Amino acid sequence: MSKSRNGENPRSVALVGPQGSGKSALFDALMEAAGAAVKRPADPRNRPATTSVRVGHCTYLNEAWSILDCPGSIEFAHEAYAALRMVDIAIVVCEPDPSRAATTGPLLRALAEQRLPHIVLINKIDTLDGSVSNTIAALQAYAASPLVLRQMPIMENGRAGGYVDLMSERAYRYRKGQPSELIRIPDSMLAEEAAARGQLVETLADRDDVLLEKVLEDIRPTPEELYLDMRKDLLAGAVIEVMLGAGEASHGVRRLWKALRHETPSAAETLDRKSISAEGPALAQVFRTEYAGHTGKLSYARIWRDEIKDGASLGGTRLGGIYHFLNGELSKSPSCVAGDVVALGRLDGVATGATVSPGIIPESLPFPPAPTPVYALAVTTADRKDDVRLSDALRKLAEEDPALTMTHDHESGETVLHGQGEMHLLSAVEHLAKGYNLKMTTRRPSIAYRETIRLAVHEHGRLKRQTGGHGQFADVKIDIKPRERGAGFLFVDKVVGGAVPRNFIPAVGEAAEEAAHKGPFGYQVVDVEVTLVDGGYHAVDSSDMAFRTATHMAMREGLAKADPVLLEPIDHVTISVPNDHTPRAQRLLTGRRGQILGFGEREGWAGWDDVEALVPGAELHDLIIDLRSQTQGLGTYRRSFDHLAEAKAPAKV
Ligand SMILES: Nc1nc2c(ncn2[C@@H]2O[C@H](COP(=O)(O)OP(=O)(O)O)[C@@H](O)[C@H]2O)c(=O)[nH]1
Ligand SMILES: [Mg+2]
Incomplete structure (x- = not known):
């Protein structure tokens, strides 16, 4: 039991949905309705985009809740998908505009896959143009279960001024910032309301024989019967409940709270859904890592089982603080219990996704893998002195964000960030500037060009130097010829009669390969064969060093004459798109x-x-x-190196 929070049996809800659908405004409205202190932005039009999961704790009618406001942007979607693994229910926040329904598709799919109960909230109901049935029909195309509308908008002068709740058959008028006012169902709506309720009852009766009998015998089911059925079906993933609201004006927010209270599964029911045993030692899972100024490392975690007390040993580290987010601030608690979503302090060595249990190493619970990178930027410190600090900061950034990876390109010397898009990487760069005082410049990463030759040549390299007493002498005759693409570099020794003594031949081979690292265009030369056919030496003045130098001379001259050509990497690319975008994807690729x-x-x-x-x-x-x-943000792609091909036009290098 969470002593620090008034309620028992805490539950959690994630707000998910496309970017800009109003999740953050709804988060504020839900918190405010639960009596939490909320800082609404001075100008709601300037709500900043959410780039990481924001957690808030509140108590609504004596029950403890964690609300997770998730990023909507496709570039931060992995954060939202991680959060969905942690919660008891999700609210899919979307806009009334039916043309935007497709953007909710991937999310609805993931929710069905995880069998996570979810409610669709048609938000911004103040912008509704006509009826919600078009919106529902559009969304239904992407949903695995029937969407059941439980509220009907009351249109007044072309605007949604309130709603009829179809289960209780009560009508309400929205009042800004206040609970809605109970009104009579307008006479003009009675027929439409009866039809909509009939549809709701029929859908629920599909999975309830008792209710079905009543429908057939024309007996009116009570609201209580419908509430029970809705909950049962929602938990089974058999229906998706659809509600209406307007987060910015707090319309419909109390009705949403009531649905959450009634319909959100308990922590025990969620364990059951996820097939996690209810018996066993305390268990928690980290879904987000944050380095938060003086608090240090915070590991956001869901508690799956039992109770965890501050100071417990988790993942080999002593827990240094359990935090709830109360009224927008971190608040320390002595313990956390099953159902809670909290921030755990100073768990060094515990990574995002890790499953932990006090004193033991538990079996890992599933966690979504990091998404494949789709965008990259090379970054450089404005001041070279900062390079050491940069590598430390990048390590922390990668720990905070599993979707962010770094590579170091030895050829170009570049540090390259890989991630989910321009906004994702630029926000990482901004984080480096603000959180670590590291000013960075960014640019397009260089391409790993190669080169090869198209002609076979014979080349002679001769070193003869007399400096003071001891001289240097080496003479090599080599054949350089192209090999099949992908065959690599090959050195062949065909010297006969000791023209080059055996002990110098390895030096010639190594120098030939070394010389191929940088060809006439400045890139690595691939797919060539170098054959040492003849040469000469001096009993005193020859050395490995001298043979190396002569070989380098021969290679430099020879490669330049052998009709060199630039090779560019060609990738195998697979674009995934909803099939109405397939021709567009093809044009993008041919272009x-x-x-x-x-x-x-x-x-x-x-x-x-x-x-x-x-x-x-x-x-x-x-x-x-x-x-x-070109695809409403839905298209994705993956790539892998396929082969090198001659660059048709001289590439810009
Ligand atoms: N008309 C209207 N606008 C809203 C409503 N809720 C949010 N917005 C606006 O939609 C924009 C995006 O809201 P936000 O909450 O940041 O969306 P998020 O990306 O889903 O978190 C902001 O300009 C909000 O003021 C609403 O109920 N009605
Ligand atoms: Mg947001």
Whole structure:
């Protein structure tokens, strides 16, 4: 039992949905209705985009709640998907505009897969133009279970001024910032209301024989019967309840709270859904890591079982603080219990996704893998002195954000950030500036060009130097010829009669390979064969060093004469899009010098296609930006190196 929070049996809800649908405004409204102190923005039009999960704790009618406001942007979607694994219920916040329904598709799919009960909130009901039935029909195309509308808007002068609750058959008029006022169902709506309620009852009767009998015998079910059925079906994933509201004006927020109280599964029911045993030692799972100024490392975690007390040993580290987020501030608690979502302090060595249990190493619970990177930027410190601090900061950033990875390109010397889009990476760079005082410059990462030759040549390299007493002498004759693409570098020794003594030959081989690291265009030369055919030496003045130098001379001259050509990396690219965007995806690829290999249904994704193509790596830098802008943000792609090909036009290097 959470002594620090008034309630028992805490439950949690995640607010998810497309960017800009009003989740953060709804979060504020829910917290405010629960009596928490909330700082609403001075100008609601300037609500900042949410880039990481924000947690708030509150007590509503003596019950403890954690609310998780999730980012809507596709570039931070992994945060939302991690949060969904932790909660008892989700509210899918969307807009009335039916043309935006597709953006909710992937989310509805993930919710059905996890069997996480969810309510769809048609938010911004103040912007409703006409009826909600078009919105519901549009959303239904992406939902695995029937959407059941439980509220009907009351339209007054073309605007939604209130609603009829179809289960209780009560009508309410919205009042800004206050509980809605109970009114009579307008006479003009009676017929429409009866039809909508009939539909709701029929859908619920599909899974309830007793209710079905009543429908057939024309007996009116009581609201209580309907409430029970709705809860049962929602928990079973058999229906998706649809409600109406307007977060910014707090309309419909108390009705939503009532539904949450009634319908959200208990921590025990969630354990059951996730097939986690209710018996056993305390268990928690970390879903987010944050380095929070003086508080140090915070690990946001869901408590699955029993109770965890401050100071417990978790993942080999002593727990240094249990925090709730009360009235927008961190508040220390002595313990946390099953159902709670809290921040755990100073768990060094415990990573995002880790499952922990006091004193033991428990079995790991599933956690979504980090998404495949789709965008990259090379970063450089404005001041070279900061490079050491940069690597420490990047390590922390990667710990906070599993979707962010870094690589160091030895060839170009670049540090490259990989992530989910421009906004994602620029927010990481901003974090480096604000949180670590590291000023960075960013640019497009360099492409790993290669080069090769198209002609076979014979070359002679001769070193003869007399400096003071001891001289240097070496003479090599080599054949350089192209090999098949992908065959690599090969050194062959065909010296006969000791023209070059055996002990110097390895030095010639090594120097030839070394010389191939930088060809006439400045890139690594690949797929060449170098054969040492003849040479000469001097009994005193020859050395490994002398043979190396002579070989380098021969290679430099020879490669330049052998018709060198630049090779560019070609990637195998697979774009996934809803199939009405398939032609667009194809045009995007051909517009980037891509060669389409074909397209077909995306496995396991009804209504989606995979389009495959071979595309030069140099054309892929901003592919994701165009892809998203042309597909309502839905398109994704993955790539892998396929082969090197001669660059048709001299590439910009
Ligand atoms: N008309 C209207 N606008 C809203 C409502 N709720 C939020 N908004 C606006 O929609 C924009 C995005 O809201 P926000 O809560 O940040 O969306 P989020 O990305 O889902 O968190 C802001 O300009 C809000 O003021 C609402 O109920 N009605
Ligand atoms: Mg938000």
